[in-house]
Amino acid sequence: MAAYIVRRLWQIVPTMLGVILLIFFLFNVVGGDPAYLLAGKISNPETIANIRKQLGIDEPYYVQLWIFIKQVVTFDFGQSWSTNEYVSSIFATRLPASLMIGIPLLIVEAIIAILIALGVAYVRGSLTDRAVMVSCTVAQSVSILVYIIVFQYVLAYKFGWFPVQGWGNGFFENLFKYASLPILIALVVSLAPNIRLYRTFLLDEINQDYVRTARAKGLTENRVMLVHVLRNAAIPIITNLMIQLPGLLVGLFLIERFFSIPGIGREVILSVERSDFPVIKAITVYVALATMLANLAADLLYKAVDPRVELK
Amino acid sequence: MTTAVNTASIGIERSPGLWSLAWKRLLRDKIAIVSMVIVIAFLLLALASAVGLVAGGWNNEIAKNYAPPTWFKGSTTEEDLSKSNKSAAAGPSLDTGLSRPEFVNDRDPLRDTITELKQQLGQSTSGGADEIKIVDPLADVIAELKKKLGRTGDGDANEVEAEKLSSLAFGADKWGRSVFDKVVQGSETSITVGFAAALVATLIGAFLGALAGYYGGKTDDFLNWFYSIFNSIPYILLVLAIAAVLNKKGILTVVLILGLTGWASIFRVVRAEYMKHKARDYVRAANAIGASHARRMFVHIFPNISHVILVQLSLYVVIFIKSEVILSYLGFGVGVDTVSWGSMLNEAQNELILGYWWQLGAATLFMAILVTAFSLFTDSLRDALDPKLK
Numbered sequence: 001m002a003a004y005i006v007r008r009l010w011q012i013v014p015t016m017l018g019v020i021l022l023i024f025f026l027f028n029v030v031g032g033d034p035a036y037l038l039a040g041k042i043s044n045p046e047t048i049a050n051i052r053k054q055l056g057i058d059e060p061y062y063v064q065l066w067i068f069i070k071q072v073v074t075f076d077f078g079q080s081w082s083t084n085e086y087v088s089s090i091f092a093t094r095l096p097a098s099l100m101i102g103i104p105l106l107i108v109e110a111i112i113a114i115l116i117a118l119g120v121a122y123v124r125g126s127l128t129d130r131a132v133m134v135s136c137t138v139a140q141s142v143s144i145l146v147y148i149i150v151f152q153y154v155l156a157y158k159f160g161w162f163p164v165q166g167w168g169n170g171f172f173e174n175l176f177k178y179a180s181l182p183i184l185i186a187l188v189v190s191l192a193p194n195i196r197l198y199r200t201f202l203l204d205e206i207n208q209d210y211v212r213t214a215r216a217k218g219l220t221e222n223r224v225m226l227v228h229v230l231r232n233a234a235i236p237i238i239t240n241l242m243i244q245l246p247g248l249l250v251g252l253f254l255i256e257r258f259f260s261i262p263g264i265g266r267e268v269i270l271s272v273e274r275s276d277f278p279v280i281k282a283i284t285v286y287v288a289l290a291t292m293l294a295n296l297a298a299d300l301l302y303k304a305v306d307p308r309v310e311l312k
Numbered sequence: 313m314t315t316a317v318n319t320a321s322i323g324i325e326r327s328p329g330l331w332s333l334a335w336k337r338l339l340r341d342k343i344a345i346v347s348m349v350i351v352i353a354f355l356l357l358a359l360a361s362a363v364g365l366v367a368g369g370w371n372n373e374i375a376k377n378y379a380p381p382t383w384f385k386g387s388t389t390e391e392d393l394s395k396s397n398k399s400a401a402a403g404p405s406l407d408t409g410l411s412r413p414e415f416v417n418d419r420d421p422l423r424d425t426i427t428e429l430k431q432q433l434g435q436s437t438s439g440g441a442d443e444i445k446i447v448d449p450l451a452d453v454i455a456e457l458k459k460k461l462g463r464t465g466d467g468d469a470n471e472v473e474a475e476k477l478s479s480l481a482f483g484a485d486k487w488g489r490s491v492f493d494k495v496v497q498g499s500e501t502s503i504t505v506g507f508a509a510a511l512v513a514t515l516i517g518a519f520l521g522a523l524a525g526y527y528g529g530k531t532d533d534f535l536n537w538f539y540s541i542f543n544s545i546p547y548i549l550l551v552l553a554i555a556a557v558l559n560k561k562g563i564l565t566v567v568l569i570l571g572l573t574g575w576a577s578i579f580r581v582v583r584a585e586y587m588k589h590k591a592r593d594y595v596r597a598a599n600a601i602g603a604s605h606a607r608r609m610f611v612h613i614f615p616n617i618s619h620v621i622l623v624q625l626s627l628y629v630v631i632f633i634k635s636e637v638i639l640s641y642l643g644f645g646v647g648v649d650t651v652s653w654g655s656m657l658n659e660a661q662n663e664l665i666l667g668y669w670w671q672l673g674a675a676t677l678f679m680a681i682l683v684t685a686f687s688l689f690t691d692s693l694r695d696a697l698d699p700k701l702k
Contacts (some may be wrong), residue, residue: 250546254638283549312336
């Protein structure tokens with residue numbers, strides 16, 4: 001087990017190197033000279049030369065790449081170009097808000113989606129099943145933007161059930177006051193695709209022989225569905241949940257933007273708008289790392305769920 | 313060839329191929345037919361809009377500001393109408409604060425100054441058109457508007473003002489442009505971006521997938537490494553990062569961003585198919601008769617997996633249409649001279665608070681209909697091409 005984890009961690013290195021190369025290529029080679037962006041509209045050659053020296057971009061590419069790698073390893077990306085805030089401090093202060101929305105969302109969403117999927121998979125082919133599937137398709141076709149605009153307008157602005165936007169300081173104040181509408185919207189958006197997905201996972205299991213055996217020996221339907229079928233469909237469901245995990249950091253960027261929630265996703269959009277390269281570079285590299293670690297965690301969870309799985 | 317002739321001559325029916333079987337299955341599926349009709353209707357609409365038959369004049373201010381939809385007119389109060397009349401009668405729309413930025417820029421004194429400076433420098437003004445575009449991204453729009461105004465006469469503001477309609481089929485936006493025309497133009501943009509980006513992503517992904525799956529070994533290792541890089545960065549983050557780097561707007565940019573980032577999922581599928589097929593007898597037979605690697609890959613194997621690629625392509629169109637809307641909403645998408653459902657939603661967001669919901673409604677409705685129809689069509693297509701998957 002330990003050897004497996006070490007080997008998998010070791011395998012992350014080349015991919016991570018690739019991510020670094022890709023980001024370096026995008027921002028340092030394709031992205032062009034940021035000195036002109038930074039110097040502003042009125043700039044003289046000396047200012048630009050000065051900025052170039054400060055950023056280290058007057059160095060050859062291999063030196064720049066080495067600087068970038070050092071930045072990634074030491075978690076020190078310097079300061080944001082537009083706000084002069086340290087990138088590490090941006091991470092530290094924006095992460096809690098993203099997690100405050102993301103984690104409750106993931107838990108509630110998983111429970112509801114699995115329960116509905118179990119229900120429709122059980123009555124597969126019926127009118128209920130088809131109605132749920134069609135509504136999921138339609139619900140998926142409406143842009144997330146529309147959900148946010150309409151929900152924010154109706155529930156917060158018109159009815160005043162939730163604050164229109166904002167973020168506080170207290171944990172419970174944020175969770176119950178400011179985070180509830182964003183979570184609700186994200187829930188509505190993410191339920192439709194996940195119900196469809198989990199339904200297919202469950203349908204793959206529901207026709208297996210062991211299900212018939214379980215029924216034949218007189219188990220209740222609840223036990224058949226919740227223990228036997230669900231346990232066997234757990235692997236693809238866990239994969240899906242783990243894949244969603246790193247995406248939560250940036251995936252809710254639209255919601256964070258609309259509700260002025262100081263999270264990582266909103267920071268991404270802000271820095272794209274401001275051409276704030278250090279912030280985007282740092283977020284991209286670390287979210288990629290988080291994705292790879294989440295994949296590793298998913299594989300370890302398989303083993304816990306299904307002892308037949310061999311970790312190679 | 314000879315066998316086909318022989319079987320035909322002795323009256324044995326040729327067994328139907330994959331495509332004709334799939335087509336038959338597709339036609340038996342009612343949902344497939346309905347969704348196909350809707351998708352084709354959208355394609356025709358986009359084509360008509362592209363050649364200028366429909367909605368060519370989306371940029372004309374044909375109605376009063378925020379004119380309501382015709383069928384909704386009854387419920388708007390007289391007060392509302394008189395208010396909009398008043399603002400329309402207040403004089404040239406330039407002074408009302410509701411004027412469009414394009415017209416403000418039309419009178420931009422800088423433009424003349426630039427032209428003058430150019431002339432002084434001895435450059436021909438016509439040659440400097442591109443440079444003007446760099447300074448003023450709206451230069452093209454202005455030129456076009458000027459041409460239009462020149463064609464319709466002197467563009468007498470009062471005359472135009474008098475002709476403005478108080479209601480339209482789908483209502484009007486902030487500047488009195490027809491929401492229907494805009495939503496049709498938005499369909500054209502979405503369909504163009506969706507299909508073009510899907511094509512780019514499919515070409516890249518399928519080609520690399522074919523190489524990786526067919527050759528295996530070192531090639532496979534390298535391409536898999538390349539794939540894992542793209543796969544480890546969340547899609548939307550990569551899209552936004554590239555948007556930040558390119559820092560340019562326009563349909564081509566959006567197509568490139570989406571196409572270059574989205575190829576990873578088809579790579580995986582095509583690679584698996586090639587790995588499965590390369591050891592099959594027909595490929596070995598092709599090898600035996602001396603077919604080259606390229607011929608085996610693209611003439612022999614490709615037709616046998618093309619149905620998988622078609623389904624993936626169809627899936628891409630849906631994903632990219634949705635992504636384009638988000639990019640354009642955020643202002644990283646198409647430019648100001650193009651309408652997108654995303655930019656419409658951006659405008660509609662503020663209009664909603666004022667009670668003008670029709671632009672939001674129209675953009676949402678059109679997008680939902682197209683995406684639903686296309687998703688259902690993709691599902692049916694997959695079922696028809698690969699009945700085992702069902």
